Amino acid sequence: MAKAFFGGVHPNPMKDATCGKAIEKLEAPDEVVIPMSLHIGAPCTPVVAVGDTVKLGQKIGEATGFVSSPVHASVSGTVVAVEPRPHFNGTDGMAVVIQNDHQDTLSEDVKPVEHPESLTGEQLAEIVKNAGIVGCGGATFPTHVKILGGLGKVDTVIINAAECEPYITSDHRIMLEMPEQLIGGAKLLAQAFGVTVHIGIEDNKMDAVEVLRNEIAKEGASNIVVDVQHTRYPQGAEKQMIQAITGRQVPGGKLPADVGCAVFNVDTTAAIYRAVTTGMPLIRRIVTVTGSGTNEPKNLEVRVGTPLKCVFDACGGVKENTFKILMGGPMMGNAQYNLDAPIGKATNALLAFAGDEEKTVDHPVCIRCGKCVTVCPMHLEPLIMNMYASKNRLEELEAANVFDCIECGSCSYICPGRVHLVHNFRTGKQKINNQRAAAKAAAEAAEKAEAK
Numbered sequence: 001m002a003k004a005f006f007g008g009v010h011p012n013p014m015k016d017a018t019c020g021k022a023i024e025k026l027e028a029p030d031e032v033v034i035p036m037s038l039h040i041g042a043p044c045t046p047v048v049a050v051g052d053t054v055k056l057g058q059k060i061g062e063a064t065g066f067v068s069s070p071v072h073a074s075v076s077g078t079v080v081a082v083e084p085r086p087h088f089n090g091t092d093g094m095a096v097v098i099q100n101d102h103q104d105t106l107s108e109d110v111k112p113v114e115h116p117e118s119l120t121g122e123q124l125a126e127i128v129k130n131a132g133i134v135g136c137g138g139a140t141f142p143t144h145v146k147i148l149g150g151l152g153k154v155d156t157v158i159i160n161a162a163e164c165e166p167y168i169t170s171d172h173r174i175m176l177e178m179p180e181q182l183i184g185g186a187k188l189l190a191q192a193f194g195v196t197v198h199i200g201i202e203d204n205k206m207d208a209v210e211v212l213r214n215e216i217a218k219e220g221a222s223n224i225v226v227d228v229q230h231t232r233y234p235q236g237a238e239k240q241m242i243q244a245i246t247g248r249q250v251p252g253g254k255l256p257a258d259v260g261c262a263v264f265n266v267d268t269t270a271a272i273y274r275a276v277t278t279g280m281p282l283i284r285r286i287v288t289v290t291g292s293g294t295n296e297p298k299n300l301e302v303r304v305g306t307p308l309k310c311v312f313d314a315c316g317g318v319k320e321n322t323f324k325i326l327m328g329g330p331m332m333g334n335a336q337y338n339l340d341a342p343i344g345k346a347t348n349a350l351l352a353f354a355g356d357e358e359k360t361v362d363h364p365v366c367i368r369c370g371k372c373v374t375v376c377p378m379h380l381e382p383l384i385m386n387m388y389a390s391k392n393r394l395e396e397l398e399a400a401n402v403f404d405c406i407e408c409g410s411c412s413y414i415c416p417g418r419v420h421l422v423h424n425f426r427t428g429k430q431k432i433n434n435q436r437a438a439a440k441a442a443a444e445a446a447e448k449a450e451a452k
């Protein structure tokens with residue numbers, strides 16, 4: 001069975017500035033702004049009010065549905081506001097603002113599990129749910145839902161340690177500096193699913209491969225294996241990782257569990273370990289801060305809710321001629337326009353770009369070279385989808401399988417015409433979703449009117 005995925009690109013890794021730098025703990029700021037939406041799914045409802053005293057690890061936002069995940073205080077102190085604040089998704093969203101008392105007084109709810117060796121899959125999912133753990137690789141899908149959805153269906157658990165996006169080194173440093181957390185989390189997942197766990201890692205991180213294999217040997221964890229893969233973007237995309245390790249292809253519209261797989265990110269796995277062994281919910285994140293506009297690139301451990309400005313300040317600030325700031329990598333990251341927005345549960349990188357790196361053009365044009373088709377790992381035809389998207393031909397855009405696009409950015413990267421392909425696919429999907437929602441609302445209104 002073919003294990004290499006189709007397409008992909010080889011961007012310059014650009015990881016040298018931070019891959020050798022140990023993680024530094026950033027002191028928690030005087031004020032944290034914790035959004036009630038730090039996951040895919042329904043936002044949380046605040047369960048604290050202005051004036052309340054809160055402790056580190058205390059729940060401050062309650063999940064509001066099955067696909068939702070609670071939010072916890074990342075510092076101890078006093079709630080000074082519960083109101084909409086700038087979110088890293090570009091909107092204003094409900095947030096709890098906590099004045100930090102710098103005491104880190106621990107919540108009584110934060111306590112380790114007594115017998116982790118006897119946890120069932122359902123019990124692990126409950127712990128993960130209460131700890132607010134979501135996909136830390138960027139997807140932010142609630143992890144307990146993934147565990148529950150996979151029990152009895154999954155025969156292969158994969159830890160996605162590819163970290164294939166340029167610049168980002170946070171997972172790499174976690175593997176080098178906290179291997180016991182990653183292997184400990186992998187053991188818990190192996191126990192929960194009753195299967196072997198594969199750690200998929202690119203061959204540009206052989207130092208981490210050695211550290212992990214040593215840790216596995218030390219733990220005698222024969223049900224955990226490290227699979228080394230060629231370095232190629234987007235090796236770390238979920239479907240591509242599954243194909244690389246198992247040879248199975250996830251059909252369009254289907255989930256990894258449909259082909260017997262469940263994929264977890266490195267920091268997600270470490271967070272599961274911490275939740276079980278210490279009781280600590282997901283309140284911090286390892287963030288790579290780098291790019292030509294960053295004065296002192298670093299890997300930092302940052303509390304969730306820390307304003308982006310504080311993170312850049314800890315790295316000597318950004319250069320004057322910085323023209324772009326991204327949350328995430330250069331291929332899939334989101335532009336940031338307000339440095340008051342906070343660090344989220346899945347913020348793996350902050351990139352600042354300065355000087356003459358701006359590569360956009362005023363009038364991007366498709367020259368029909370076909371390069372985008374040759375690199376698309378999802379076997380799509382980006383140039384055709386772009387034609388439909390730019391002409392608002394939404395039905396044809398959907399028929400061209402735009403919803404199979406994983407927004408990896410390979411087509412935009414290779415495009416000599418500098419066409420904004422991924423941006424056009426994102427907005428195209430949004431328009432189709434809006435159209436569906438409007439049609440549904442109209443049908444419901446008509447039904448109500450008829451019933452009267």
Ligand code: SF4
Pocket residue numbers: 365366367368369370371372373382383386411414415416417418419
């Ligand atoms: S790579 Fe760019 S220029 Fe070439 S066909 Fe695709 S969209 Fe057109």
Ligand code: SF4
Pocket residue numbers: 375376377378379380381382404405406407408409410411412421422425
């Ligand atoms: S069309 Fe989507 S999946 Fe294909 S290369 Fe472009 S961004 Fe990636």
